[in-house]
Amino acid sequence: MNESKRVKKVLVLVEGENGKVASVTLEVLGLARKVADSLQGNVCAAVIGHEIRGILKEIIYFADDVYSTESPLLADFQADIYSSALEDLSQEVNPFLILMGHTLNNRELGPKLAYRLGAELITDCVDLEVDQRTNALLCTKPVYGGNVIATFKVESEPGVATVRPKATEPIRQSKGGGKVTDFNPVIDKSSVRTLLVQRVIEEEENASLDKADVVVSGGRGIKEIEGLKELQELIHVLKRRFDRVELGASRPLVDRGWVISSRQIGLTGEKVAPELYIAVGISGTSQHLSGILRSKKIIAINSDPKAPIFQSADYGVIGQYEDVVPALVKKLKELL
Amino acid sequence: MKQLQILVCIKQVPDPEGPADAFKVDAEAKKVVHVGIPPVINPFDENALEAALRIKNQFDTKVTVLSMGEKLAQPILRKALAAGADELILLEDSHFKDLDSYSTAYVLSSFIRRIGLYDLILTGRQAGDWDFGVTGLFIAQMLQFPAATLARKVDIRGDCVIVEKLCKDGYEVVNAKMPALVTVSNEVGELRYISVRALQAVSKKPIKIFNAVDLEIDLHKLTQRTICNLFAFHPEKQCKFVEGEPSQEKGKNLATLMKKEGLI
Numbered sequence: 001m002n003e004s005k006r007v008k009k010v011l012v013l014v015e016g017e018n019g020k021v022a023s024v025t026l027e028v029l030g031l032a033r034k035v036a037d038s039l040q041g042n043v044c045a046a047v048i049g050h051e052i053r054g055i056l057k058e059i060i061y062f063a064d065d066v067y068s069t070e071s072p073l074l075a076d077f078q079a080d081i082y083s084s085a086l087e088d089l090s091q092e093v094n095p096f097l098i099l100m101g102h103t104l105n106n107r108e109l110g111p112k113l114a115y116r117l118g119a120e121l122i123t124d125c126v127d128l129e130v131d132q133r134t135n136a137l138l139c140t141k142p143v144y145g146g147n148v149i150a151t152f153k154v155e156s157e158p159g160v161a162t163v164r165p166k167a168t169e170p171i172r173q174s175k176g177g178g179k180v181t182d183f184n185p186v187i188d189k190s191s192v193r194t195l196l197v198q199r200v201i202e203e204e205e206n207a208s209l210d211k212a213d214v215v216v217s218g219g220r221g222i223k224e225i226e227g228l229k230e231l232q233e234l235i236h237v238l239k240r241r242f243d244r245v246e247l248g249a250s251r252p253l254v255d256r257g258w259v260i261s262s263r264q265i266g267l268t269g270e271k272v273a274p275e276l277y278i279a280v281g282i283s284g285t286s287q288h289l290s291g292i293l294r295s296k297k298i299i300a301i302n303s304d305p306k307a308p309i310f311q312s313a314d315y316g317v318i319g320q321y322e323d324v325v326p327a328l329v330k331k332l333k334e335l336l
Numbered sequence: 337m338k339q340l341q342i343l344v345c346i347k348q349v350p351d352p353e354g355p356a357d358a359f360k361v362d363a364e365a366k367k368v369v370h371v372g373i374p375p376v377i378n379p380f381d382e383n384a385l386e387a388a389l390r391i392k393n394q395f396d397t398k399v400t401v402l403s404m405g406e407k408l409a410q411p412i413l414r415k416a417l418a419a420g421a422d423e424l425i426l427l428e429d430s431h432f433k434d435l436d437s438y439s440t441a442y443v444l445s446s447f448i449r450r451i452g453l454y455d456l457i458l459t460g461r462q463a464g465d466w467d468f469g470v471t472g473l474f475i476a477q478m479l480q481f482p483a484a485t486l487a488r489k490v491d492i493r494g495d496c497v498i499v500e501k502l503c504k505d506g507y508e509v510v511n512a513k514m515p516a517l518v519t520v521s522n523e524v525g526e527l528r529y530i531s532v533r534a535l536q537a538v539s540k541k542p543i544k545i546f547n548a549v550d551l552e553i554d555l556h557k558l559t560q561r562t563i564c565n566l567f568a569f570h571p572e573k574q575c576k577f578v579e580g581e582p583s584q585e586k587g588k589n590l591a592t593l594m595k596k597e598g599l600i
Contacts, residue, residue: 079485104503107461108485111437111473121437123468138564143466145352147359148368150466151565193482194510197498202506241600251522261488261523262505267467268521276599286356293571297599299590300575308356315597316575317590319583327587335595 008041011093011158012063013086013100013109019054021062023210024101026170028163029062031128032099033171035137038130041096045178046089048082050075060178062171067093067183077105080192083112088185090117095158097137099128102162110162120156126167137161145267146286166210166271166294202260209246209263214238214276215295217248217265219288221281221302221321225258230325231280237329240336248272250288265291280321284309301325340397340492342388343454345444345472346381346416348408352464353379356570366563368465375409377416380460382527384520387490388458389420389528395492398422400454404443406433410543417538418530424541429548431558439558441474446551448479456497457517461486469519476517484510488523 010032015022032043045063047055050072059066069085086109090098098113100106102124114121122139126149129138137154139161154161209215216235218228231247238245249259250266265272267290277295281302282288289312292298300313303320310316317324350359354373362369377385388399401416404427417424427447435443448454457476462469476483484499488507491498497516500507502523548555578593580586594600 104486107469108473108483111470112477114470115474115477121468121470123470140565141467142569144350144359144368145464145467147356147569148361149567149569150563153562153564155562193516194484194499194512196508197511198509199503200500200506200509238600255522255526261502261507268461285353287352289571298573299594299599301590310575310577312571312573313575314573315578315590315593317578317583317586319586323583324587324590327584328591329587331588331591332594332600335591336600 008039008096009044010036011044011095011098014045014047014059016055021055021058024165027168028099028101030168030171035128044093048074048085061174063178066178066180068180069183073187078192079108079112082109085185086113087116089183098158098160100162102164106162114160119158119160120154121160122152123162124164125161126164146290166273209270209272212244212246212274213242214245215248215272215274216278218253218280219250219282220252233329237332250282279309282309283307340395341454342399342456344385344388344401345459346401346403347378347463348375349378349465351376361566361568366566375412378460378463383522383524384458384460386527387520387524391492404432414538417541418534424543426545428545431548431555434560436559436561437468437470440471442557445475445478455514459519461519461521472519481515481517482512483517485519487518487520490518
């Protein structure tokens with residue numbers, strides 16, 4: 001086929017969340033559409049898994065072509081199998097770019113897939129663009145813990161990129177008319193070289209920090225585990241006004257084992273975008289700020305007036321949290 | 337049981353915990369310039385080393401530490417020996433400058449293949465400079481080793497490595513037959529305390545150094561990423577400070593302000 005006439009395709013790996021399209025996938029689709037539009041191309045969606053009907057029904061409104069790979073063997077995420085299936089699909093679809101969310105699973109899948117395809121891979125992107133002159137893909141990602149922003153040119157076709165959650169707006173337009181094609185690659189269980197022994201859920205209720213209206217986070221400044229009780233009190237009173245108020249933490253509290261990993265916010269943890277983010281005893285390393293930059297309003301409570309968190313906060317209180325938070329809670333009880 | 341051979345790959349990076357204004361950009365040269373912060377071992381690689389040393393506490397183990405670069409700061413990397421690693425090996429060559437993940441994995445795996453005796457390879461989950469998180473998995477692919485990522489715990493049982501890997505809302509326990517590669521996350525725990533005395537004791541310990549010729553590296557395969565733009569990012573909001581004395585009063589005033597500003 002004439003290379004210049006071939007329609008450029010952006011292939012998105014769709015992830016599910018409680019039987020629906022995950023919010024991160026909607027964000028990835030937003031960028032996919034942007035890239036596809038600047039190349040007059042198409043957005044293709046790959047849905048891989050078991051019992052994916054609900055996801056397929058929803059995804060057709062956002063993608064031009066949908067590829068459905070359904071099998072009981074795909075019920076659990078296995079990077080080896082998923083990357084093999086996507087490699088086969090990539091050979092079928094011949095995309096310009098393969099996109100997926102920068103989730104825990106895809107931190108493993110992305111590199112495995114890129115290696116199989118001999119493709120360039122840029123992880124944790126916050127923006128994607130097409131160079132108008134050369135039609136090359138430009139991927140922007142924070143580096144050096146978020147202190148520097150770099151834009152990389154991707155030379156390979158396909159390129160592979162993972163997209164940081166909560167960095168971009170979810171797709172809005174509903175194009176409709178997406179056509180679903182079954183794609184059935186050979187699934188070779190023996191290619192899985194790590195055996196899943198057990199899955200441990202540390203918290204029964206899904207924390208879903210990414211969907212919280214308010215996040216109250218503690219950091220290194222919380223000296224005693226009892227200090228978390230003050231934060232819980234604050235969360236409790238804020239629940240009078242907001243539906244979803246969640247506890248978060250910066251890395252030191254996770255390293256001390258006081259807060260579970262899935263509540264860590266920052267570069268290597270969750271990304272949040274609440275109406276209100278309250279940082280208590282958090283100094284504000286660039287790594288932590290990476291996770292909270294899209295919060296609408298940030299309140300910082302810290303005893304150190306030089307703490308960098310104040311440069312990213314809308315409101316600041318310089319003081320010991322042991323004094324400030326109980327007084328805040330007391331007054332909020334009157335006001336709410 | 338024969339001695340277990342663990343290789344820990346460590347990278348020298350400018351201290352990622354350094355203050356934000358220490359990271360500057362030379363936009364012309366498209367390079368990050370760091371001012372006034374020392375190089376350190378990438379913190380996640382320190383976690384990987386700690387995981388190796390804990391295994392060494394339980395089993396007869398030799399821990400080898402491997403680092404690659406154009407010019408490495410030996411005193412910084414010797415910290416690994418002081419912590420309890422048995423051997424430090426450097427892959428140093430002017431061609432090993434600013435390599436992309438693929439080329440880095442190619443050089444490291446070329447060394448590993450030549451030695452060929454490692455049961456377990458540990459790397460940090462990602463490096464504190466470019467934050468790609470790719471090299472470890474590429475090494476595993478090149479060597480065709482099974483790989484487990486984002487470990488919060490690493491144990492050995494017989495000829496298998498048992499890994500608790502992070503997943504949404506918890507963790508998965510996975511099991512892989514060695515030789516295998518594991519990328520390690522901070523949940524494993526910080527590298528043990530190192531005394532000045534321990535650092536002095538290893539300051540003269542011999543270090544093996546190999547270059548591209550020793551490793552028979554095909555220089556044509558060494559590539560760098562194409563950076564087309566680079567800028568320093570320092571958010572500067574106008575923070576409205578809540579006044580009051582003593583601190584309890586500030587807490588009260590914050591609540592009032594939240595109401596006034598329509599936050600609640």
